[in-house]
Amino acid sequence: MSDIEHLKYPIGNFQKPEVITATHLTGWIETIQNFPENVSQLLADATKETWSKTYRPEGWTILQLVHHCADSHMNAFIRFKLALTEESPKIKPYHEDRWALLPDVTSVDAQVSINLLKSLHARWVVLLRSLHSDDLAHEYIHPEHGKRFNLAEAVGMYDWHCRHHLEHMKIALKS
Structure with a gap:
């Protein structure tokens, strides 16, 4: 793996x-539950200069990472609710790279999204912990990937997403 690839995907x-398994799900949900507080603690002493640090050349800034996670x-969260209430809904993808350039990302204080993550994850974790195996088998269709994702797999993907971007923030802080 090249240095750039490692910086792009530091946890693979x-x-x-x-x-x-239930053990996977329990651990993944715990990661999702703890993510907002982990971000908050990691960035508690952030200075104005901190927010513009990047984890790799041409990568997002810490500010963009925080808002992207929100x-x-x-x-x-919406995809989970759609999958639980509709029959294999086709979800709407979005252009993350374009969203990262919008004014609500580039000029809004990161604490706004940290607070949003705390509230959102509080609700999301309640929903996730309430799911039974038949609920976790519900799925949504992602048209960009051309595949169906069941909710059990999606919990794992968002565990990964939390750890992936937390590591990006840690790398950026060291830059």
Whole structure:
């Protein structure tokens, strides 16, 4: 793996287990639960200069990463609710790279999204912990990937997403 690839995917790509167990799900949900507080603690002493640090050349700034996580996790929460209430809904993808350039990302204080993540994850975790195996089998269709994702797999992907971007923030802080 090249240095740039390592910086882009510092924890590697998401690897779906062959069989998703209750132990996987419990750990993944714990990651999702703890993510907002982990971000908050990591960035508690951030200075004005901190927010513009990047984790790799041409990568997002810490400010963009925080707002991206809020955007992504809001979309995830909605996707879960759609999958639980509709028959295999086709979700709407979005252009993350374009969203990262909008004024609500580039000029709004990161604490706004950290607070949003705290509230959003509080609700999301309640929903996730309430799911039974038949609920976790519900799925949504992602048209960009051309595949169906069941909710058990999606929990794992968002565990990965939390750890992936937290690591990006840690790398950026060291830059």
